[in-house]
Amino acid sequence: MRVALQPATLEGDVLQHYRDTIEKPVVFDDHADVLDPAVLSNLHRLFPEGRARMWGVTPGDGDANVGKVARLRAGDFVLFYGRGVLYLAGTVALRWHNRALAARLWTYDRRPVPQTWEHMYALTDVRQVQIPIDEVRPLLGWGPRAVVQGFNIYDGGKAAGLRELCNLALPDEGVLDEGTFEPDALPPPHQPFDGPTDGAREGAVRLExxxxxxxxxxxxxxxxxxxxxxxxxxxxxxxxxxxxxxxxxxxxxxxxxxxxxxxxxxxxxxxxxxxxxxxxxxxxxxxxxxxxxxxxxxxxxxxxxxxxxxxxxxxxxxxxxxxxxxxxxxxx
Structure with missing residues (x-):
């Protein structure tokens, strides 16, 4: 599963948005008039209690974020960043596009041609973390002063490193020594196992x-x-x-x-x-x-x-x- 880094420093408008749609889940039926019926149906299916924590991403200058957000899928993880730490983790339950709902929930940003956070997603399993950016930089190959400056999605080894650092468990994932689990190596579900049951493996030994x-x-x-x-x-x-x-x-x-x-x-x-x-x-x-x-x-x-x-x-x-x-x- 991929991991997205979402910059969201809790001050000003962002803090108010966080209070309105993360701390206080959004009630679906309050916005049925601007929700696509299929999206509303999916939200009710995924969240039978009728509400969920929501966030969104603006299209960005030159629609720079549109392609990134399009890669976000149900089951991917999102880590919120602000003031030098990752402070919130959640799992994407559903992603959709809705400019009208975003404008109602969060209004518009302050750029010369205002945008709203119309590329929306609902989160489940939302929890608090407190992980310094110093621990993130080496996992992503960043320099010593780099910070999360825009919405980005990571996969492969970088995503695996972030999942291990933040204890983001994959469905049915076993916990292997030192976070060596690599989900891409798993066979497809229900595929019969026909290989040898023993094999050689090199690895570090805990001498102490x-x-x-x-x-x-x-x-x-x-x-x-x-x-x-x-x-x-x-x-x-x-x-x-x-x-x-x-x-x-x-x-x-x-x-x-x-x-x-x-x-x-x-x-x-x-x-x-x-x-x-x-x-x-x-x-x-x-x-x-x-x-x-x-x-x-x-x-x-x-x-x-x-x-x-x-x-x-x-x-x-x-x-x-x-x-x-x-x-x-x-x-x-």
């Missing part, structure tokens, strides 16, 4: 892993840092609080603070995928996203709701803070 887990076992006393159940060390994962691939060499060797023990009975996966995190006070944070899955919600409510982890310390919080801003599914 055994010592890392041994040290966490000494610190943690054989208990899961999240659910606090006492378990054999073989059923506890030496988990990195901050994703190992994003740690410096110095951080990787900070055994006492960068890691925690998480059980294989769900806690490790919930933390890795961002369904839970740890607050600046050590409380277990639970994403609203868990409510979409009955069994997951039941497990989280039973084991983690209202818990405070004894693993939290001020020294570890800088690693937990990375997880809160990069991985946690903080839904809007």
């Amino acid at each position: 892993q055994q010592q890392f887990k041994r040290r966490l076992g000494e610190i943690g006393g054989g208990r899961c840092a999240l659910c606090d159940r006492p378990l054999p060390l073989s059923l506890l994962v030496a988990a990195h609080i901050k994703k190992r691939a994003k740690c410096s060499e110095e951080e990787r060797l900070d055994f006492d603070n960068v890691g925690m023990l998480a059980c294989v009975f769900g806690c490790d996966a919930l933390y890795e995928r961002g369904y839970v995190s740890v607050s600046p006070a050590g409380d277990i944070m639970i994403s609203a996203k868990v409510a979409e899955f009955t069994e997951v919600e039941a497990m989280v409510q039973e084991r983690l709701k209202g818990r405070r982890t004894s693993w939290w310390t001020p020294e570890r919080d800088r690693y937990y803070q990375w997880h809160r801003t990069h991985r946690f599914l903080r839904m809007l």
Whole structure:
């Protein structure tokens, strides 16, 4: 899936637009008079509650944005940028063109020949992130001063890097070590597998892993840092609080603070995928996203709701803070 970068600094008109159509979802039937019936029908199908968060893009000078927006498809991701950070992530549910609706929602911009944000899209799974542009530049091959200056769409390796950085999960995507998943390599759905089941693969080896887990076992006393159940060390994962691939060499060797023990009975996966995190006070944070899955919600409510982890310390919080801003599914 592609990833779009959407410049939208939250000040002036942009801030008001954000409040009107992102913080406050747009009610479809309020605008049925200017919505194409097919678009209205699709919106109701995708959002049975009858409202959705919406944004748009102007045609741009010389229609520079028109071809870019035309590449945007349902399932693609959009990252909003302003004041040096990516601050919002969402998934495109539907894209359409509607000048009248855009003008009603957002009026017109201030260029000599005014334009409105008529190339519109509705977003689902909208959540807050806080990712500095410094972490984005190397993924896109940018220089040290580059910023998001216009609407652009990325695919291939650049999109994969952005998805991994911002924890943007593809449907049915597995989580492989160090974000090596490449969706373009997947076979078409339902295609029979007829290749060999074993193969050779070259890759980096975590040379510190055994010592890392041994040290966490000494610190943690054989208990899961999240659910606090006492378990054999073989059923506890030496988990990195901050994703190992994003740690410096110095951080990787900070055994006492960068890691925690998480059980294989769900806690490790919930933390890795961002369904839970740890607050600046050590409380277990639970994403609203868990409510979409009955069994997951039941497990989280039973084991983690209202818990405070004894693993939290001020020294570890800088690693937990990375997880809160990069991985946690903080839904809007």
